[in-house]
Amino acid sequence: MAAATAEPAQTSVLSARNLCKTYGSGASAVHALRAVNLEVQGGEFVVLLGASGSGKSTLLNILGGLDTASSGELWFGQQPLGQATDQELTQYRRAHVGFVFQFYNLIPSLTVFENVELVTDIADAPMPVQDALERVALGERRDHYPSQLSGGEQQRVAIARAVVKRPQLLLCDEPTGALDYATGKLVLEVIADVGASLGTTVVVITHNTAIAGMADRVIRLADGGIASITRNAQRLSPAELSW
Numbered sequence: 001m002a003a004a005t006a007e008p009a010q011t012s013v014l015s016a017r018n019l020c021k022t023y024g025s026g027a028s029a030v031h032a033l034r035a036v037n038l039e040v041q042g043g044e045f046v047v048l049l050g051a052s053g054s055g056k057s058t059l060l061n062i063l064g065g066l067d068t069a070s071s072g073e074l075w076f077g078q079q080p081l082g083q084a085t086d087q088e089l090t091q092y093r094r095a096h097v098g099f100v101f102q103f104y105n106l107i108p109s110l111t112v113f114e115n116v117e118l119v120t121d122i123a124d125a126p127m128p129v130q131d132a133l134e135r136v137a138l139g140e141r142r143d144h145y146p147s148q149l150s151g152g153e154q155q156r157v158a159i160a161r162a163v164v165k166r167p168q169l170l171l172c173d174e175p176t177g178a179l180d181y182a183t184g185k186l187v188l189e190v191i192a193d194v195g196a197s198l199g200t201t202v203v204v205i206t207h208n209t210a211i212a213g214m215a216d217r218v219i220r221l222a223d224g225g226i227a228s229i230t231r232n233a234q235r236l237s238p239a240e241l242s243w
């Protein structure tokens, strides 16, 4: 008989227990996650590193309710998500999770303001759109269209869109992957500042090991499992990083 699983600690925002994800079946099965155990605390800044194919995006997508595990358990605080229905996962994402991806996915026909405003229609307690834009230093670009912005500015709009609903979790998958060095640093600064000022738990996937210096904890994945978890004695600001 399987042992009963204790509820997660009160301070954990996310708790994953024996999380497995298998794509396909039989000889062609890909074991993308192999029994991942992980606790993420409220307000933590976590950097997720690992080689291509190690399972980073799979893990992030499951933590954010975009995908479900094949087996294992996932909790958001005290709320079990392992057996959640599609509708419950949608509700979880809407209420609690902001996503930032490598490509900004802004709607070209809407202004900066409108791109962010769109999210507030389905959020419970959003902040004013202008407030979100000012947090990413784009208050004055509110009436511009995405095509009138640089890549870094578009990514800052995407960050404003992710945080306008005051999510408890900000999940970022290669947020600087398409940006040059200086712009990437600026975007990391915005993510760190917004996370700290809102008390948001932030998880950032990156291939860039230098970015690990910004984290409270650094989790390395290898072949679908956690290879190591290290805690930084001191968090560096993006300005102090170099690569």
Ligand SMILES: Nc1ncnc2c1ncn2[C@@H]1O[C@H](COP(=O)(O)OP(=O)(O)OP(=O)(O)O)[C@@H](O)[C@H]1O
Pocket (backbone or CB within 6 Å): 023, 024, 030, 031, 032, 050, 051, 052, 053, 054, 055, 056, 057, 058, 059
């Ligand atoms: N929809 C899918 N169907 C089949 N296999 C998949 C699917 N999505 C991911 N995989 C496989 O699962 C494994 C983990 O993929 P994942 O995208 O999570 O890795 P990653 O660490 O994020 O990689 P990258 O750094 O290249 O983005 C890989 O072997 C990948 O090919």
